Amino acid sequence: GAGVSQTPSNKVTEKGKYVELRCDPISGHTALYWYRQSLGQGPEFLIYFQGTGAADDSGLPNDRFFAVRPEGSVSTLKIQRTERGDSAVYLCASSTGTGDEQFFGPGTRLTVL
Amino acid sequence: QKEVEQDPGPLSVPEGAIVSLNCTYSNSAFQYFMWYRQYSRKGPELLMYTYSSGNKEDGRFTAQVDKSSKYISLFIRDSQPSDSATYLCAMTRGSNYKLTFGKGTLLTVNP
Numbered sequence: 001g002a003g004v005s006q007t008p009s010n011k012v013t014e015k016g017k018y019v020e021l022r023c024d025p026i027s028g029h030t031a032l033y034w035y036r037q038s039l040g041q042g043p044e045f046l047i048y049f050q051g052t053g054a055a056d057d058s059g060l061p062n063d064r065f066f067a068v069r070p071e072g073s074v075s076t077l078k079i080q081r082t083e084r085g086d087s088a089v090y091l092c093a094s095s096t097g098t099g100d101e102q103f104f105g106p107g108t109r110l111t112v113l
Numbered sequence: 114q115k116e117v118e119q120d121p122g123p124l125s126v127p128e129g130a131i132v133s134l135n136c137t138y139s140n141s142a143f144q145y146f147m148w149y150r151q152y153s154r155k156g157p158e159l160l161m162y163t164y165s166s167g168n169k170e171d172g173r174f175t176a177q178v179d180k181s182s183k184y185i186s187l188f189i190r191d192s193q194p195s196d197s198a199t200y201l202c203a204m205t206r207g208s209n210y211k212l213t214f215g216k217g218t219l220l221t222v223n224p
Contacts, residue, residue, distance in 0.1 A: 004156070031210065040121065042201050042214030043157065056211065091156055098210050104156030 002026070004105035006092050012111045013082055021077040021108045025094030032075050033102060034067055035091040043091050049075060050098060082112045116140050119202055119215025128224050132189040136202035136215045139183065143204040143213070146178050148187045151199045151217065160200075161187065192222045 005024040013019050025032050031050055035043035045059040049069045057067070064082075069075040079086055089109050093102040119136045126132055134148075145164055149157035161176040163169045163185075169176045175188040185204075189196055199217040 033210070033212075035212075040216065042117075042119070042203070042216050043212070044214070045211045048210055059211075093156070095210075101159055101162070102210075102212065104158065106154065106156050 004092055004094055004103055006090075006105040006108050008108060009106065010109045010111075012113065014113050015082060015084060017082050017112075019079050019082060019110065021079075021090050021110070023075045023077070023092030023094075023105060025073065025075070025092070026103055029094035029096055029103075030072070031095045031098050031100070031102075032069060033093040033095075034075070034077050035093065035104075037089045037091055037107070039088070046077075055098075079110075082110075084112050086110060087112045114139060117202065117204060117213055117215045119218060121216045121218060123219040123221065125221045125223060126192055128192060128194060128222055130192050130222070132192050132196070132220060132222075134187045134189075134200050134202075134218050134220070136185050137183055138185075138204060140206075141180075141183070142206045144207055145205045146176070146185050147203040147205075147212070148174075148176055149201040149203055149214075151201060153198075157201055192220075194222050194224045197221045 007022045034046040037043040048056040052072045064080045067077045089107040091107045093104045095102045117138045148161040151157040166180045173190045177186040199219050201217040202215040203212045
């Protein structure tokens with residue numbers, strides 16, 4: 001079946017702009033996660049959804065970052081007033097339930113000029 | 114000091130070699146230990162999953178966990194060029210959803 005998909009695959013924006021990154025999880029997966037992977041680093045946890053609610057957003061770096069999952073399926077990560085330090089690959093993962101294997105998408109490569 | 118330390122390499126070996134990849138960690142609360150493989154421009158994919166100390170084998174791959182030393186290893190036997198990728202260790206506490214990753218080790222297997 002189809003895996004986790006993320007759009008766009010690449011996003012180039014200017015400092016100060018607003019961006020939205022989309023994640024389509026595997027059908028039927030109730031848990032969804034966002035991670036950020038900076039160059040030469042491992043992924044770092046941002047936020048976890050169980051169903052429609054954000055069960056743990058402790059990894060969001062500041063209030064410029066926000067994520068939603070209004071219908072318990074697709075999720076959008078929103079970044080306001082982007083900064084050059086936000087440049088990274090944003091990975092989405094989903095799992096059948098909490099604690100189950102997380103399946104990762106290919107990521108969105110965000111570049112802030 | 115980061116919670117999980119992993120030598121980023123790069124590591125280059127000839128085809129057929131045995132590869133040893135390692136991570137150390139500082140937080141004794143970690144209970145679940147994983148190894149992911151990440152090809153260039155792709156997301157990580159789970160290779161091995163172990164709970165607590167001990168060994169686990171799956172084909173050419175063996176994962177070892179030594180909780181007393183806070184040290185985990187992945188061994189790859191008869192390495193193949195298709196094994197060329199970045200290998201990431203990851204671990205979680207009892208909550209088992211927030212993965213904490215190492216930096217990853219870039220491995221190249223030369224034919």
